[in-house]
Amino acid sequence: MNGDNLFAHGVTHTAPEGLAEHTTRLGPLPPVRSDFIDVLERSSLRGRGGAAFPVATKWRTVANWRGQAPVVLVNGAEGEPLSHKDRRLMETRPHLILDGAAIAARAVGAARIVYYIGAKHRSALSAFKRALAERSADEQRRSLLVTAPMHYVAGEESAAVHFINDGVALPTATPPRPFERGIDGRPTLVQNVETLAHVAMIARHGDGWFRSLGEGSSAGTALVTVSGAVPASSVIEVAQGTTIADAVSSAGGLVSDARAVLLGGYFGAWIDAEEAWGVRLDPASLKPQGLSLGCGVVSVLPDDSCGVTTTARVMSYLAQESARQCGPCTFGLRAIAESTTRIAALDGHSGDLQRIQRWAGLLPGRGACSHPDGAAGLLLSALRVFAAEFALHGQQRRCALGDPLKVAA
């Protein structure tokens, strides 16, 4: 597999790569050419925080925004419970991220860079502190390290801006979006840490090189967290376009038969295991199938685990993590979580199954952020993939696996 970009030469060491080692390995940070955003556009790099938005488009918008000098906000909040890839990258290759942020600042004309890193990601934070201390005095002066609260929505970009401005890590109503008015009212480029690491590599090796890393027509590599029915959760780098089957093999292969795969994290979707193996990890080919790489989560549900119970736990988590600012999300998600939990426990009320289906249909587009949309998407995929299990649970109050409480993943 051609997974040899960010994690080149292996990252088996747990200590972060120092500046000397980083520079010896990759050479110094190259000057940022005036046409670098065009280079990025040709690379077809997309954001790796979940939304897969084309990076060049975002940079161009911020670069061309009139008014005050922009700010670059580097997002390492990583609040998704199944994702570890941002942490692993921050812990091992901090200078790659700092390079990417410096390049972004130069390309969009930003004077300041804010690093927003999950408060519980302690080794990532210390890696960043050490790495920043090795950079130039000028770079240190214009950089700020901020610890992000560990809520699911704290990493949402308007929540990140809100926290840095006012100490409140909750999403805000849009417009204005951060690229219009963000940190201190300035246009703000919010970019995930992995995205910026790719930028640092593209600046050195070019867009052609990046594209050549992908499988087939896909471009570049992606960091993926593989968990569930594998020997151990692990973060791997795969060529984009790699199949889920190959990603699972790289993570050590299956340790039991699989029932389904959760792709993209808690805002992602369940895929029936048999259909999942051939699915290619590439935003362009996933989109027409209604799927998304999200934050790069591939979690394999073993076939002796109950999909209904696992889904109920995820819905309960997402309901609890709602910012509780918007009614449809506060009440709708809570109701969905309660009904799904009853169904999972073989204690469903009559009509629960129809209600969660209807409520899920009502959530999308009815929040300030996309928390309700993500949760609804996950539930609807569960109702499709685990249709037989939901019917058995809901109508016959039976779980084919026995006691559902003992068989959740």
Place this chain on the structure above:
Amino acid sequence: MSAPVTFGIDRIKCDGHGVCASLIPEMIELDEWGYPIIDAGPISRQLRNHARRAVSACPMLALRLRSGSGA
């Protein structure tokens, strides 16, 4: 032809008072918790006055009219 006008809503401000749905039920209904489900389509000429009334009656100033795609 004037540009299409649609409803926009600040979901954080909206407190589910439900006044909007009673003033323009043709385009806004309420979910079981009292929060509006808004037709994202353009507001027809015949309904513009009702729409304006719904906007000005919102106690939270959460509802607005805007040109372009809705809700």
